Amino acid sequence: MGTSTIHKPTFLILQMFISPLLILCDDTTLAKSLGQSSFPSNFLFGTASSAYQFEGAYLSDGKGLNNWDVFSHKPGNIIDGSNGDLAVDHYYRYMEDIELMGSLGVNSYRFSISWARILPAGRFGEVNLAGIDHYNKLIDVLLLKGIQPFVTLNHFDIPQELEDRFGGWLSPESQEEFLHFADICFKSFGDRVKYWATFNEPNLQVTSGYRSAAVDIFRSKYQKKQGGMIGIVLYAAWFEPISNSTADKSAAERAQSFLTNWILDPIILGRYPSEMNDILGSNLPEFSNKDKDKLKSGLDFIGINHYTSYYVQDCISSKCEPGPGISKTEGFYLQSSQRNGVPIGEYTDLDWLNVYPQGLEKTITYIKERYNNTPMFITENGYGEVYNPNSTIKDFLHDVRRVNYIAGYLNALSVAIRKGADVRGYFAWSLLDNFEWIFGYTVRFGLHHVDHATLKRTPKLSASWYKQFITKHKVVTLMPGPNQQKFQY
Ligand code: NOJ
Numbered sequence: 001m002g003t004s005t006i007h008k009p010t011f012l013i014l015q016m017f018i019s020p021l022l023i024l025c026d027d028t029t030l031a032k033s034l035g036q037s038s039f040p041s042n043f044l045f046g047t048a049s050s051a052y053q054f055e056g057a058y059l060s061d062g063k064g065l066n067n068w069d070v071f072s073h074k075p076g077n078i079i080d081g082s083n084g085d086l087a088v089d090h091y092y093r094y095m096e097d098i099e100l101m102g103s104l105g106v107n108s109y110r111f112s113i114s115w116a117r118i119l120p121a122g123r124f125g126e127v128n129l130a131g132i133d134h135y136n137k138l139i140d141v142l143l144l145k146g147i148q149p150f151v152t153l154n155h156f157d158i159p160q161e162l163e164d165r166f167g168g169w170l171s172p173e174s175q176e177e178f179l180h181f182a183d184i185c186f187k188s189f190g191d192r193v194k195y196w197a198t199f200n201e202p203n204l205q206v207t208s209g210y211r212s213a214a215v216d217i218f219r220s221k222y223q224k225k226q227g228g229m230i231g232i233v234l235y236a237a238w239f240e241p242i243s244n245s246t247a248d249k250s251a252a253e254r255a256q257s258f259l260t261n262w263i264l265d266p267i268i269l270g271r272y273p274s275e276m277n278d279i280l281g282s283n284l285p286e287f288s289n290k291d292k293d294k295l296k297s298g299l300d301f302i303g304i305n306h307y308t309s310y311y312v313q314d315c316i317s318s319k320c321e322p323g324p325g326i327s328k329t330e331g332f333y334l335q336s337s338q339r340n341g342v343p344i345g346e347y348t349d350l351d352w353l354n355v356y357p358q359g360l361e362k363t364i365t366y367i368k369e370r371y372n373n374t375p376m377f378i379t380e381n382g383y384g385e386v387y388n389p390n391s392t393i394k395d396f397l398h399d400v401r402r403v404n405y406i407a408g409y410l411n412a413l414s415v416a417i418r419k420g421a422d423v424r425g426y427f428a429w430s431l432l433d434n435f436e437w438i439f440g441y442t443v444r445f446g447l448h449h450v451d452h453a454t455l456k457r458t459p460k461l462s463a464s465w466y467k468q469f470i471t472k473h474k475v476v477t478l479m480p481g482p483n484q485q486k487f488q489y
Contacts, residue, residue, distance in 0.1 A: 038414035038473075044148060044425030045470045046108035047101065047447060048380050050155035050200065052084045053434040055114060057091035061130035064120025065160040067168065080440035083168050087435045088450050094138050095459070097431065098145055100448060104463060108148040110201065110379060110427045111138070112155035115187040119163040122177045132188050135267035139192050150427070152181055152233060152376075153214065156437075168366050174433065175213060182214040186222045194228040197379065201235040203263050216294045232267070233303030233379045234370050235460040236260045236367070238359030242311040242339050250275075251314035251333040258331035264302065267295055268371045279328060301424070302367060306409075308352065309344055309359030310335045326337075349386035350403070350443065357408035364416040364423060375422045381409050382429030383462075387442045393458070396449050402462040410469065428466060432457060 052068045059065070072083035090097055101109055115122075117131035139149045139253075148375065158168050166173045182198070190196075198214045208380060218230045239255040241248035257265075257273035265273045270292065272284050313334040315326050320334040337354045338342055345356030361383070367376060383405040385396065417423050433446035441452050447463040450456070 023101050032148050036489070038417050040424070041419075043473070044108035044150065044195075044377070044427075045428040045466075045473070046106045046110055046147075046150060046425060047104070047410050047431035048110035048427040048429045049431055049434065050112045050152065050157075051114035051117070052087070052155070052157045053430075053436070054087050054090035054111070054432070055117075056085060056087040056089045057084040059089065061117075061134065062120060062128040062130060063114065064116040065126075066114065066116040066157040067155050067160055067163050069116075072158050075454060077298065078096035078438055078440040080438035081198070081433070081443050084435045086455075088432050088452075091134065091434075093455070095141060095379045098141050098147065098339070100457060100459070100463075101142075101147055101431065102145050103459075104467045107146060108150050108195075108425060109142055109431075110150040110152065110195070110197075112157075112170070113153035113185055114157060115154065116157065116159040118184060119159060119181055122159045122165075123180050124161055124447070125277065127184060132184075135189060135342045137190055143192060149189075150379075150425070151184055151185070151189065151193050152193040152196070152197040152199065152379075154178070156212075173273060177384070179217055181211060181220070183217055186218055186226070190218075190222050190226040190228065195301075195377075196228060196230040197233045198230065200233045203230070203260055203357075204235045211229060215299065220438075227373070229300035231299045231301035231303050231375075231377070232263070233304045233305055234260050236363050237306070238309035238363045238366075239312045239335070240344065240359075241310060242313045242336070245314070247317040248312065251316075251331075252312045254279075254331040255310075255312045255333050255335065258325075258333075260367075264367075264371060267299055268374065270295060275331065279331060292434075299374065300373065301375040301377055303458075304363065304367065305375050305380035305429075306360050307381060308337075309356040309362075310337055310356050311339050311344055312336075319406055331393065348383065348405075350384050353384060355405055355408065356370060356385075357412040359412075360409050361412040364413070364421045365419065368416075368421045373420070373422045375424050375428070377425040378413060379425075379427050380429040381406070381426065382445045384443045384445045385438070387444060393449060393451070396444060397458060397460050399462045402460070403465045406462060406466065407469075428462075 052066070056071065057063065067086060072078050075081070079237050084180040091387055114131070115133060117134065117250070118128060119125065132384055142149050158174075162168050162174060168174060186196070196218065215230050223230070228453045239252040241252040254275045257275040262271040262276050265271060266287065277284065312325070313320060313336070315334055320326050320346060322333045323336065325331060325333045337351070343354050345354040347354060360378070364376060383402040385402070410426065413423060413426060428447060430445045430447070431452040432448045433441070433444040435441060436443040436445065446458055449458045449460055451458075
């Protein structure tokens, strides 16, 4: 993600003021156009979070240190000098937060499990029963409220012990570690959790196909008995060719391959994308027969984190300015949010995020066609605002631009569904303002405002809008009861 600069030409400011007004005059304008039948009856409407960004409870109840604890404590790493020690205190305030979810009317909650809370020292130590207990309570309360847990096993945080011992993900040893962690989670929570995502955005974070091995263990040991689905969550942007030239069109295709297809193709199609082979050829790792067997177990769903779109220019046939995408390992294309100075969609406070809802429809349709309409979930979509010392809480609560953004993207989603895409859920990022990684607390993505001094949660306009939207698109979901099993570790 880029830096959070603010750049807004006047005409766009006008546009930003006028279009929200159009929606708010009748805040159901878009919702009405979505049509009641667009979303299947058991569609999951939810909000999303992750452990490090939400929980806090730094070393409480036996939790071990993780990589983000250590990284954020090093001066200079987080732009506001903050860390996730407290975050939004979700570990202690989950009951209150589930109340907020209840009043939104969501029927699902995507959260991740803090690995270091379950296994403070990975396989080099014991299971932390207090950690298991915490997630048991969270899951049970969610289910009692009619909210399906949608659990990500790994959302960027890994026990520091594993970093120190062998360099974390850089070592193949992490595979066994992750399997051990995944196994414990399936065993402990799989009687009630029916949606599992292995990794969040591995395409932005890490690079090894072997991680689909957790799918294998879920299939062979748990799925028959427990049911449920397992998938992976990827960051997926849409890329528009900057011109109609064949070279730019191929560059846009290359950009898809170098961003998302290189993870999904091996898992679903059993090979790397041809665009990647053409450029990287022998530099690509070979799959062993064992790997190939594991990859065959595939995915039950594809999780899509989609926020924005870019223009793409070819850098093979012509020379490009320095910029994102231009190197060989990135695929020789130049990614930009603008064409001749005109943005692809309305600017936001974040320089990597422009509003281009049709990009979501195109992304879904592309994934649907490439992967034979594998079930999909939009696991994240949301609008970030930069904290500005001059803005008041009132400004943040009146988040018209976020309402417009979500309305536009839900509209695009409904179009994709109407055209036949098997999308089964949508999760707004995020339930609450939270810790936005290297941007600390300066960026706010929440449907609820969090006062970081008092931790008070206040619904924003977007929370009321989402609530109304969900009410209009009634959903019916069958829940398994919260009769948890007890295990020996
Ligand atoms: C994707 C990441 O999964 C999440 O952790 C992050 O906060 C949001 N994008 C917003 O940048």
